[in-house]
Structure formats: C-alpha cells, structure tokens
Amino acid sequence: MQLSDATSSPGTGLTLLKLHNVVKNFGGVAAVGGLSTEVRAGSVHGLIGPNGAGKTTVINLITGIFHPDSGNIQFDGNAVQNLLPAQIAAIGISRTYQNVRLFKGMTVLEQVLTGCYLRRGVSLWASFLGLPKARARWAETRAHAMHLLQRVGMADRADELAETLSYGEQRRVEIARALGADPKLLLLDEPTAGMNSVEASVIGRLAHELRDSGLTILMVEHNMGLVTEFCDTCTVMNFGRLLAEGTPAACLKNPDVEEAYFGRKSDAERIKSVS
Amino acid sequence: MEKVLDLWAAYGSTVVFAMVNAFFALSTYAVLSVGVLSFATVVFAAIGGFLAAQMVAHFQTPLFVAFPLAAIAGGLAAAVLAAAFLKLESHWMALASLALVLITKVVALNAPLLTGGVNGLIVPAKASPLELAVLLGLATLIFYRLYHSWFGLISLAVREDPAVASTMGIPPRRIQFIAFVISGIVGGVGGAALAFTLQFISPETYFIGIAFSMIAGTVLGGSFHWLGPVVGAVVFTALPTTVQAFVPQIEDVAKGVVLLLIMVFLPRGLIDPRAMRLRKANQKTTPQPVAGKDAVV
Numbered sequence: 001m002q003l004s005d006a007t008s009s010p011g012t013g014l015t016l017l018k019l020h021n022v023v024k025n026f027g028g029v030a031a032v033g034g035l036s037t038e039v040r041a042g043s044v045h046g047l048i049g050p051n052g053a054g055k056t057t058v059i060n061l062i063t064g065i066f067h068p069d070s071g072n073i074q075f076d077g078n079a080v081q082n083l084l085p086a087q088i089a090a091i092g093i094s095r096t097y098q099n100v101r102l103f104k105g106m107t108v109l110e111q112v113l114t115g116c117y118l119r120r121g122v123s124l125w126a127s128f129l130g131l132p133k134a135r136a137r138w139a140e141t142r143a144h145a146m147h148l149l150q151r152v153g154m155a156d157r158a159d160e161l162a163e164t165l166s167y168g169e170q171r172r173v174e175i176a177r178a179l180g181a182d183p184k185l186l187l188l189d190e191p192t193a194g195m196n197s198v199e200a201s202v203i204g205r206l207a208h209e210l211r212d213s214g215l216t217i218l219m220v221e222h223n224m225g226l227v228t229e230f231c232d233t234c235t236v237m238n239f240g241r242l243l244a245e246g247t248p249a250a251c252l253k254n255p256d257v258e259e260a261y262f263g264r265k266s267d268a269e270r271i272k273s274v275s
Numbered sequence: 276m277e278k279v280l281d282l283w284a285a286y287g288s289t290v291v292f293a294m295v296n297a298f299f300a301l302s303t304y305a306v307l308s309v310g311v312l313s314f315a316t317v318v319f320a321a322i323g324g325f326l327a328a329q330m331v332a333h334f335q336t337p338l339f340v341a342f343p344l345a346a347i348a349g350g351l352a353a354a355v356l357a358a359a360f361l362k363l364e365s366h367w368m369a370l371a372s373l374a375l376v377l378i379t380k381v382v383a384l385n386a387p388l389l390t391g392g393v394n395g396l397i398v399p400a401k402a403s404p405l406e407l408a409v410l411l412g413l414a415t416l417i418f419y420r421l422y423h424s425w426f427g428l429i430s431l432a433v434r435e436d437p438a439v440a441s442t443m444g445i446p447p448r449r450i451q452f453i454a455f456v457i458s459g460i461v462g463g464v465g466g467a468a469l470a471f472t473l474q475f476i477s478p479e480t481y482f483i484g485i486a487f488s489m490i491a492g493t494v495l496g497g498s499f500h501w502l503g504p505v506v507g508a509v510v511f512t513a514l515p516t517t518v519q520a521f522v523p524q525i526e527d528v529a530k531g532v533v534l535l536l537i538m539v540f541l542p543r544g545l546i547d548p549r550a551m552r553l554r555k556a557n558q559k560t561t562p563q564p565v566a567g568k569d570a571v572v
Contacts, residue, residue, distance in 0.1 A: 063442050089444035103435040105499065105549035114432045118444040120425060124453075127424040134424075161552045181444055 016041040022071035031057040033240040046227040046234035054240040055220040064088040092184035096174045109158040112145040115180025148176040168199045188219040204230035293512035298465025300492030300504035305458035307498040310434035313372040316462040319349035321481035323463025324470040331400045349463020357455035383478035395477030402471035418501035497544020
C-alpha cells in the first residue's frame with residue numbers, strides 16, 4: 001500500500017487531503033491567496049502562522065462553510081470544494097471550533113450523541129416510532145458516545161450540562177463530539193487556546209493516540225512548543241500564502257518563518273541602535 | 276355530581292378554549308424548536324378551519340374525516356411555504372410570515388364563496404370536549420415521541436447552532452422543513468377545532484388573536500419541551516377567567532403582567548429542561564445535609 005516516495009514522515013504516506021491553488025477573497029482582502037499544501041494519511045499535521053494568516057479560513061474552506069473562489073480541494077482523491085458542510089461531514093471530515101461551540105442546554109452525553117448522528121444507523125421515522133431496532137441502535141450509539149467520552153476522559157461527567165464545565169473540559173467534549181461521526185480527518189482549530197501547558201499536552205497526547213488508532217489530524221495551533229512536540233509535519237502560512245512546509249523543526253528554522261513571527265533581523269538591529 | 280356540573284358550566288368553555296389554544300401553541304412550538312419564529316400557524320389554521328367548515332356544510336363530512344382533511348391541507352400549505360421562505364434569515368422569516376397573515380385575511384375577505392367573506396360562515400357541527408381532548412392527546416403524544424427521538428436531539432442542535440449542526444452531517448434546512456410541515460398539520464387541526472368550537476367563523480377569527488395567544492402560550496410555557504406549549508396555553512387561557520373571579524377590574528392587565536413577569540424571570544418559560552438540569556447540578560455540588568448535623572446552620 002505504501003507509496004515509494006514516502007519519506008521518513010509517519011503515516012501511510014498516501015495523501016489524504018490536498019489543497020491546490022486555493023483562493024478565497026472577502027471583498028478586496030485575500031484571506032487565502034493561492035495556497036497549495038497536502039496532509040498525509042495517518043499524520044498529525046500542524047497548520048501554523050501568525051494571527052490573520054488565514055488558518056481558520058482554510059479550515060472553513062475544507063469543511064464547506066465557505067467555497068473557494070478558485071483552486072480545488074481533494075479529499076481521498078475526490079474534489080470536495082463544492083460540497084455542502086453536511087456532505088463534507090458525511091465523507092469523513094469533522095472539526096472543532098476556535099471558540100468552543102457546544103449546544104446550549106445539552107448534557108455532555110447529548111452533545112456527543114448529536115455528533116454520532118451520521119452513524120445512527122436508523123431512520124428518523126423508525127426512531128420516532130420507537131421500533132425495537134431503533135431502540136437497539138440507540139443503545140449502541142449511546143454506548144459508542146460513552147466510549148468516546150471515556151477516550152477524552154469525560155465519561156464521569158456525561159450527565160452534566162456541558163455549559164457548566166470548565167473551558168478545557170468543554171474542548172475535550174467538543175473533540176469527542178467531532179469523533180462521533182467516525183471521521184477520517186479531524187480538524188482541530190486551536191484546540192489548546194486558553195489552556196495551561198499541562199492541559200495542552202493532554203490534548204497533544206490525545207492527538208497522538210487518535211493518530212495511532214488510524215485518524216489523520218490537521219490542527220491549527222499557536223503553541224509552538226506543542227507543534228514541535230506533537231506534530232509530525234506542518235504547513236506555515238502568512239498573509240494567506242504558504243511560507244514553509246515540512247517537519248516542525250525544519251519549518252521553525254526557516255528564515256521566512258522566523259521573520260513572520262519575530263520580525264526582520266535588520267529591523268531588530270536598527271531598533272537596538274536607536275535605543 | 277351537581278358540583279361538578281356547576282364547575283363545568285362555569286369553566287367548561289375555558290377548558291375547551293385552552294385545548295384549542297394548545298394546538299396553536301404546539302404548532303408554533305414545532306417550528307420554534309428548530310429555531311424558526313413563524314406566525315404562519317394562523318394561515319394554516321385558517322386553511323384547516325375553512326376547509327373543515329365547508330366540507331361539513333356542503334358534504335356533511337363527519338368530523339373524523341374533516342379533521343384529517345384539515346391536517347393534510349395545513350401540512351401541504353406548510354410544505355409550500357417552507358420551500359419558499361425557509362431560505363430567509365430568522366427575523367425576515369418572522370416578518371414574512373406576519374405579512375402572510377395579513378394577506379390571508381385580505382384573501383379570505385375577498386373569497387366569499389370559500390370563506391363566507393365579511394358575513395362569515397356558520398359551521399353546522401360541534402366537536403365535543405372529549406373529541407378535542409383525544410385529538411390534543413394524540414398531538415401531544417406525537418410531540419412527546421419527537422422530543423425523545425433522534426429528531427428531538429438534532430432539532431435542538433439546529434436551533435442552537437445550525438452551522439455547527441451542519442458540520443456534523445445534520446441538514447438544517449431539511450429538519451426545518453419537516454418541522455414546518457408538522458407545524459402546518461397541527462395548525463390545520465387547531466383551525467378546524469376552533470371552527471367546530473365557535474360554530475361560526477369569519478376571516479376575523481383567524482387573525483391577530485390567534486397569533487397573540489399562540490406566541491403567549493409558547494413564551495409562557497416554554498418552547499424547549501413538548502409539555503411547555505400545552506401548559507402555556509392552559510395558563511394563558513385560564514388566567515383571565517381565574518383572575519376575574521377575584522379582582523374583576525384587572526383581567527386584561529393581568530395577562531400582560533404575567534407575560535412580562537415570565538419573560539423577565541423565566542425567559543425560557545415555565546417548563547425548561549435546561550433549568551431543571553442546572554438545578555439538579557446545583558443540588559449535587561452543594562453538600563447534602565448529613566444526619567446529625569441538622570443543628571448546624
């Protein structure tokens with residue numbers, strides 16, 4: 001199965017997600033200006049870049065919230081840039097949000113059950129009638145949801161109202177919800193924002209566990225320590241364009257990346273001389 | 276026994292109108308529970324009501340046929356409306372449905388052949404309170420089942436955040452469409468129930484009055500649980516009569532005051548599963564009084 005050109009990077013080496021020349025403009029602003037990059041199956045891939053680089057826009061383009069003005073997005077070999085969000089979810093891409101977006105009024109378990117909608121295995125009609133088959137499938141789905149909650153360490157909070165949990169806990173529930181549909185690709189949009197380093201590394205380890213069980217993960221991340229420690233490969237963006245690609249260590253050494261994050265060396269020296 | 280009959284004589288009509296209003300409140304709840312505020316229930320009621328009345332008047336249709344016909348007509352009208360209007364943003368949807376109510380009245384006034392026009396229509400049949408109770412029971416059972424099935428769960432998701440719901444494979448528009456059709460069916464039945472209760476209907480019957488009582492019912496009772504609209508309709512209908520018995524002067528004020536109080540203190544209505552869960556959570560976190568420690572405050 002392995003492609004011959006597979007380098008030392010983890011995963012099967014097959015490209016799961018491929019963006020080619022993707023352009024998205026909002027009015028006159030080019031949020032994404034011709035981005036091409038790819039994510040290999042079975043890897044944890046970081047999408048990094050300074051604020052306003054267009055990272056979340058890329059996530060929104062992949063999940064069908066926006067459609068690219070031009071360029072194409074391939075998932076598992078199929079063009080997906082014109083599909084609706086619900087169709088994108090059905091082919092195996094799910095996501096979390098930069099600002100946690102759980103449903104108000106639902107318990108932790110209900111959130112995850114909602115995420116399991118695609119694998120419910122029963123029609124809405126049968127579920128309405130309460131047919132024995134529907135009941136059995138419901139029990140099965142419920143068990144699956146509990147299993148996912150166990151995976152993120154939230155099983156003992158299953159019956160609590162999700163909005164009463166702490167921010168970090170809500171993020172974990174959101175990940176469990178995203179896993180509900182048995183995705184192939186999981187997009188995490190800043191999964192550790194607002195977390196301390198201990199909580200953040202819990203998320204990092206969870207990402208590794210999920211990868212090891214066959215999932216591919218694309219995560220937008222600001223925490224460089226986390227990226228170098230947990231991402232296998234990464235894409236660095238700035239002003240909607242590709243800046244660097246490769247292993248995190250190589251990316252961070254790239255002078256363009258340093259400049260995007262820390263400013264120009266010559267500028268720094270000039271400031272030093274002024275002060 | 277006589278006492279019971281006296282009570283029924285005094286409050287029987289209140290009970291009947293409470294049941295009729297419960298249909299309208301349930302119809303509103305059906306769409307509210309997927310995040311759509313719509314006044315179109317009034318239109319569905321008018322369609323159901325006039326159709327049922329005409330069927331009985333011209334073809335001597337028995338009630339057990341007239342009600343299903345009203346339901347089908349309401350559901351079909353709702354399907355057409357949903358296809359046309361669901362693409363609108365929520366507040367525009369509300370306004371469009373309100374405009375539709377106004378249009379319906381004008382159309383009804385100018386179609387005397389169908390509606391009796393300004394003179395109205397005499398309805399030569401009456402639904403007994405028992406029949407209404409059975410129908411309402413059936414409607415409530417349907418909403419109970421919806422609430423406890425997949426549809427109820429994903430309805431809440433679509434209501435709270437349709438964009439997020441769609442990234443989980445839930446098609447928000449389709450769910451809203453289904454909810455609209457249910458709203459039309461229940462609204463149509465409600466319209467027929469009103470016709471068979473009043474026994475005289477005119478375009479005025481299906482107008483702002485219904486819009487007011489259906490919104491008030493769902494606001495009072497709550498739109499997050501199937502029991503909410505039923506309780507809301509009962510309270511809203513019974514309140515004026517009850518208050519009148521004690522303080523006759525403030526009947527009209529009382530309605531408004533109670534609505535305001537509920538909106539301020541119970542914005543999600545009397546029946547609110549979320550509030551119940553919060554209360555349960557609070558009980559869990561506050562330490563339970565242990566035996567032998569009662570003396571310590």
